[in-house]
Amino acid sequence: MDTTIGALQPPAAPLPAELRELLGASDADSFERALDALIRRREHALFHALGKLARELHEAVKHLASDVESGGLAAQALPEARRRLGEAMNMSEQAAHASLDVTERLMPEAARLEEAASVLMVRCDGLAGDPLADDAGALARQAAIFADACREGLREMTVAQSWQDLTGQRMQQIAAFMERAEQVLLELVRLAGTLAGTPPAPAVPASGATASTQDQVDRLLAEFGF
Amino acid sequence: MKILVVDDFSTMRRIIKNLLQELGFSNIQEADDGATALPMLKAGGFDFVVTDWNMPGMTGIALLKAIRAEPSLKALPVLMVTAENTREQIIEAAQNGVNGYIVKPFTAVTLKEKLEKIFERLATAS
Numbered sequence: 001m002d003t004t005i006g007a008l009q010p011p012a013a014p015l016p017a018e019l020r021e022l023l024g025a026s027d028a029d030s031f032e033r034a035l036d037a038l039i040r041r042r043e044h045a046l047f048h049a050l051g052k053l054a055r056e057l058h059e060a061v062k063h064l065a066s067d068v069e070s071g072g073l074a075a076q077a078l079p080e081a082r083r084r085l086g087e088a089m090n091m092s093e094q095a096a097h098a099s100l101d102v103t104e105r106l107m108p109e110a111a112r113l114e115e116a117a118s119v120l121m122v123r124c125d126g127l128a129g130d131p132l133a134d135d136a137g138a139l140a141r142q143a144a145i146f147a148d149a150c151r152e153g154l155r156e157m158t159v160a161q162s163w164q165d166l167t168g169q170r171m172q173q174i175a176a177f178m179e180r181a182e183q184v185l186l187e188l189v190r191l192a193g194t195l196a197g198t199p200p201a202p203a204v205p206a207s208g209a210t211a212s213t214q215d216q217v218d219r220l221l222a223e224f225g226f
Numbered sequence: 227m228k229i230l231v232v233d234d235f236s237t238m239r240r241i242i243k244n245l246l247q248e249l250g251f252s253n254i255q256e257a258d259d260g261a262t263a264l265p266m267l268k269a270g271g272f273d274f275v276v277t278d279w280n281m282p283g284m285t286g287i288a289l290l291k292a293i294r295a296e297p298s299l300k301a302l303p304v305l306m307v308t309a310e311n312t313r314e315q316i317i318e319a320a321q322n323g324v325n326g327y328i329v330k331p332f333t334a335v336t337l338k339e340k341l342e343k344i345f346e347r348l349a350t351a352s
Contacts (some may be wrong), residue, residue, distance in 0.1 A: 096237040104244065151248075155334045158244050162331050165238040166309060169280065 016041070061192035062184065078182040083162065090170045096164035103154045123194050127174035228253045230288065232263040232277040233307075238330075241275055242307065245334050249341065262293055267299055278291035279315065279318025287318060294323045303344055307332065 015023070022038055027032035117140040124137030229251055232278055233239045239256045246254055257263035258275070261284040267275065275293070279286035293299045305326040306319055319327055325347070326340045 074242070093235075093237060100237065100244070102238050107244075107248070155245070155248060158241055159332070159334055161237055161240055165233070165235040165241075166330060168235055169309060217340075 058192075061188065065189045065192060078178055078185075082178050082182075083172050085175050086180075089168050092164050094168060096161040099157065099161050103158045107151060107154050110147045110150040114144050114151070117144035117147060118140070227251055227273045228255070228271050229274045229276065230257060230263060230272050231267060232254050232257045232260065232275065232281070232286065234258050234278065234281040238278065245337050246255075246276075248334070248337055258288065260289030260292065263289055267293065267302065268296065270298070272302065274308055275302060275304045277304060279306060279310040279319075285323065287315075288321050290319065290324055291296075303348060305340060305344060307337075 015036075019038060021033065022034035025034050042199060088165065120140035121137055124133045127133035229246060231239050231242045231246070231254060233242070233256075236258075239258075243254050243256065248267045255266065255272075257266055259281040263275070264284070266272070268303070275285040275289075279290055284292075286308060290304050290306070293302055293304060303325040303329065304323075306324050307328045307329040307330060310314075311329045316327060328336055328340055
């Protein structure tokens with residue numbers, strides 16, 4: 001059994017013809033030709049990928065531009081979403097204020113009840129032994145406890161309304177983000193329009209490449225919308 | 227004691243005002259950001275400031291810095307009540323001389339405790 005490392009490795013892929021030619025070049029001219037051929041092969045793959053990317057980007061921007069023109073995402077949907085978010089914030093603010101109206105109205109009433117009950121308790125204590133005064137005293141004690149519990153509950157209700165501040169802050173952050181996204185989208189569409197109105201810059205420098213390579217590249221790029 | 231409550235949310239101003247009233251403070255005024263608060267404070271008469279951090283215009287931390295930089299206001303006690311609770315922010319507030327820091331959401335008990343602590347420290351210092 002062969003246990004050498006070489007035996008475990010997969011068989012090496014054969015060298016591309018251009019590389020074999022390059023390595024086997026016997027003089028400077030044939031080396032240059034082989035090198036050009038190798039570079040062209042690599043450039044072809046690169047421009048193919050670039051062309052595909054450019055076409056996909058072009059299509060995406062075209063869709064976005066048509067969406068904007070037809071009053072879609074950036075033109076209408078995003079401002080509308082922000083408007084609704086603003087409405088939700090206003091409604092939550094009104095709801096929180098409505099709850100605070102109630103707590104503010106009841107808080108002094110609870111305080112007055114507690115005070116009146118305390119006064120009555122003292123008076124009833126002075127009439128100890130009188131069955132009516134005893135009953136009134138017991139009722140006053142219950143009322144005082146109830147009023148105290150009410151004040152505590154109303155205080156908790158008041159603090160609980162801080163949800164509006166916390167959720168409102170998040171809504172403001174989302175609205176600000178949406179506004180930024182809207183501006184970026186519109187800028188992208190504007191930029192794409194500007195680019196579409198100008199001839200594309202040469203994809204590769206004219207010098208340093210053979211005419212056939214440039215033509216090949218131009219044809220290839222034309223296929224992808226350049 | 228005259229207190230200024232600074233917050234861009236009217237609900238939060240009202241909540242803090244109600245809680246302070248419950249604690250026996252009745253002279254309370256409101257401002258919706260630091261830029262509105264600062265001239266009110268400079269006009270004089272305030273003994274205590276409760277401020278939010280994140281506000282449009284002038285933030286709470288900018289207000290705190292402005293208070294500490296103003297000779298007539300630099301000793302004014304400032305309590306921050308904010309949802310901002312990163313370590314860096316708390317350190318920044320402390321380094322700029324904040325007297326207390328409450329993280330939202332908070333309870334009435336927390337507010338009471340922090341206020342008492344601030345007044346205790348001020349009484350010891352004076």
